[in-house]
Amino acid sequence: MIIGILKEIKQEENRVAMTPGGVEVMVQNGHTVLVERTAGINSGFEDADYKEQGAEIAATPEDIYARCDMVMHVKEPLPPEYDLIRENQIVFTYLHLAAAEELTRVLISKKSINIAYETIQKDDGSLPLLTPMSEVAGRMALQQGAKYLEMEHGGHGVLLGGVPGVDPGTVLIIGGGVVGTNAAKIACGLGAKVYILDQSLERLRYLSDIMPRNCFLLMSKPSTLRRLIPEASVIVGAVLIPGAKAPKLITREMLGLMQKGTVMVDVAIDQGGCFETSRPTTHSNPIYEVDGIVHYCVANMPGAVPRTSTMALTNATLPYVLEIANLGWKDAMRQNSEIRLGANVVMGEVTFKGVADAFGLPYTPIETFL
Secondary structure (H helix, E strand, O other), X not given: OEEEEOOOOOOOOOOOOOOHHHHHHHHHOOOEEEEEOOOOHHHOOOHHHHHHOOOEXXXXXXXXXXXXXXXXXXXXXXXXXXXXXXXXXXXXEOOOHHHOHHHHHHHHHHOOEEEEHHHOOOOOOOOOOOHHHHHHHHHHHHHHHHHHOOHHHOOOOOOOOOEOOEOOOEEEEEOOOHHHHHHHHHHHHHOOEEEEEEOOHHHHHHHHHHOOOOEEEEEOOHHHHHHHHHHOOEEEEOOOOOOOOOOOOEOOHHHHHOOOOOEEEEHHHHHOXXXXXXXXXXXXXXXXXXXXXXXXXXXXXXXXXXXXXXXXXXXXXXXXXXXXXXXXXXXXXXXXXXXXXXXXXXXXXEOOHHHHHHHOOOEOOHHHHO
16 A cells, blocks of 8 residues: 655644654555655654655655555644545544534545544543543643743742642643543642542542542532632643534633633643633644633644654554555454544545534444445
């Protein structure tokens, strides 16, 4: 198979879909890899590094789309690429279609094979291609929350860890999955008072065993949210429903319960955000205020640490890329239920129910094509 690694064009996205080490594995398995010129430069990988491992350097994205059976991005295709996608071409990337109606309809019209990193799912419910970026985003959420608590950024001037004789700040984390757990690890390490809310009693029991004594695990309910919001200095939205829009758990009205200068970090913004007042921001303009509350809603947080993120992402994606390339997408989906769940839009049909439900579109089970 001919696989194309595209340069990211989303604003301030510095990751790349595959490292030179990943290219070496694909070439050793008999595949051809085209890498767009300078695609890896912001992650610390030169074109020469890719060529050394057997890649061909392509001058333009048009070359990649025209020649490749499968194209890979980190982020979703953007409007300049829409006309380049070919019928039956495999597009393998983070898609987040439940929050992107225009892109969903474009991919339907293109009749391409669109496999989303974020909906590939193991039998235990884990999301192996979302996990590494969720680990990065969770840890970054607390770094950013702590920074924007500083007065110069509009925060209310609390040091999360406190000092002897002064109470630490309170961190409220909504969602006890990978993002929430990693955010809590950093918050606890700083010495903050940390609350994690989750709806799974089993998950709360697990976290109770592994988290330190300054982390408190509570069942997520609206009344609990309203009780904790007034004392929180940082609130992290870490809620995920795989492939579907995030629920709006903090309303505009609830902002009135918060201290002025509270920082809200919405890690769920890729799936539409879990705060009613959230809207996507960028690394160069990451925050805005609503009713005196600081909102941080950067949609590609791991793009700020591309070296770490790219290596972690390739570690996770490479086995799936190899399986799809070795077997073809149909046989890969027949043999591997995890890849089958990654099918979002295939040959003009929406094959992931969460996406169909988000926009009232017809749903076609992927098994129809297999």
